[in-house]
Amino acid sequence: MQKRLLAAARQLADATANMVDAAKGCASSPNDSEQQKRLRGASEDLRAATNIAASNALKKKLIRRLENAARRTASATTQLINASKNANKSNTNKTSEHQLTQQCQVLSAATVVAKHTSALCNACRLASSKTSNPVAKRHFVQSAKDVANSTANLVKAIKVLDQDFTEENRQRCAEAAKPLTDAVDELTTFASSPEFASMPAKISPEARKAQEPIVSAGKAMIDGACHMVTAAKQLAVNPKDPPIYQLYSNHSKSVSEAIKRLVSSIKDCAPGQRECDESIDKLNRSIRDLDQASLAAISQSLQQRTEKSLRGFQEQMIGSAREIHDLCSKVKDSAKAESENLGHRVTMMASYFGPLSDGAVGAALLIQNSKQQTHILDLTKTVAESALQFMYSCKEG
Structure with a gap:
């Protein structure tokens, strides 16, 4: 974006x-x-x-217009069925006219019921896939089955009523509608529980600012x-x-x-800018510490440290370098296409340069050869400087 x-x-x-x-x-x-x-x-x-x-705003307006057009189309489809009632104006038989009107009303209601029960079953499947509660997952799946089966039975009763519009078939149709009503009421009660109540999206004052x-x-x-x-x-x-x-x-x-x-x-x-600046400051501090240690090594004034052995400092360096190496590709991906993860990943990567530079300085203090001391410090500084340029590139995007 x-x-x-x-x-x-x-x-x-x-x-x-x-x-x-x-x-x-x-x-x-x-x-x-x-x-x-x-x-x-x-x-x-x-x-x-x-x-x-302004294309983003225009696209949103276009989507809203398409949604409104879709709603109007669905409404017009239902009205088209209802419009068949106008056929009774040219019908002189009052009995057949009344029967035709009732049939049109039943078919119109059936269309609306089928449309909404289909959407309700899809919503149940979606809710089942979103929840991590196994009991709720099974409940949503079973509710979708109950609604679908009840709707299928109601449609069968409506078809029979459409073919033979008698009082007996009307009564059967009414009885077939009751299980569907009960299934929908039960699902509504379950979905309205606090566990599944949705929270409206809000923009905080800080976000607006x-x-x-x-x-x-x-x-x-x-x-x-x-x-x-x-x-x-x-x-x-x-x-x-x-x-x-x-x-x-x-x-x-x-x-x-x-x-x-x-x-x-x-x-x-842009996401991650503040974290990139903080990581750049950490890397600069590590580079300064390595520079001071290199100058001390050249003048042979490095003071030895005894909290760890040479092997301990080396393992600290190896562990930090391995973590930095593993994070490089993740930080690169975040800078290219996952900006929401950039801040977290650059912060993690920068956090390993403190132990890396500290391990390098500690190892150099325990090495007697001044050339080897300078060599290990220079290599660590090169890694830190390369990471610093990498951070600048990530920040610029």
Whole structure:
């Protein structure tokens, strides 16, 4: 999402720059048809870039319209069955007219029942797959079976009633509906228990505050681009009008500033940025500790430590290096496509560099050869510096 927003922002910035150049050219040569054509083309490019920047909002509106259309289609299907009642207007037999009306009502009700019981069975299967409680899982599966079987029996009774619309068949149809009603009531009672009650999604004040820079910058960018396109149209009609050109320049400047704010906000608010900064600070501290130990090794002023043996420090280094190696691919994947995991993984990775540098310094203190001391410290520093560059790359995305 972050990369798509940045790409849209860059495209809008390029379109804005092209529009400014075209407007300047049209202002300097107002009678040049090529300049006017270039201005119109730049205006269309800016409009297209604005639409791309707002595509997410447009997609949401389109989805809502499709959902509403689907609801209207389902409603119209039911109304179509009910509309068959109008056939009784041309029917002179009152007895058959009354029977036809009742049959239409039964078929309409059957359509509604079948539609909703199907959705209810699907919801039971979904709830069964989501819950970790084995008792609840079995209860949802059994409820789906009860609703499905009751619906099937009701449909059979309705078919019989449709073929022979008698009082006896109507009574059987009513009796077949009662098990379905009982199964639905039992499922409703079970699903309404506190264990399965859903909680409405809420955005915390902190989340709203974090969203505000991106939302306000994006809104300012789109509003400014719309005003800019309007001014460009007026400028194309009357390129010699200085006030319109000044208005266009003001809107162009506001769009450029909004784009800069949007790009900056996206980078600052991206997941894992704070954790990356903290990890970078930890790595810098480890590098400084290794530098100081290297200088002490060169001057042969390293003080020996006795809390561990040389083998103990080596095992500490090996264990930390192995954990860092295993986390490298996970951090890379998080930086590329799993930004929600980036903060946690870079924090874990940085936490192993303290023990790694401490083990290197401790091992160097117990090695008598100064060249070997410098060598082990330099190798550890190279690993830390490589990880530091890796952290910067992850932070930039």
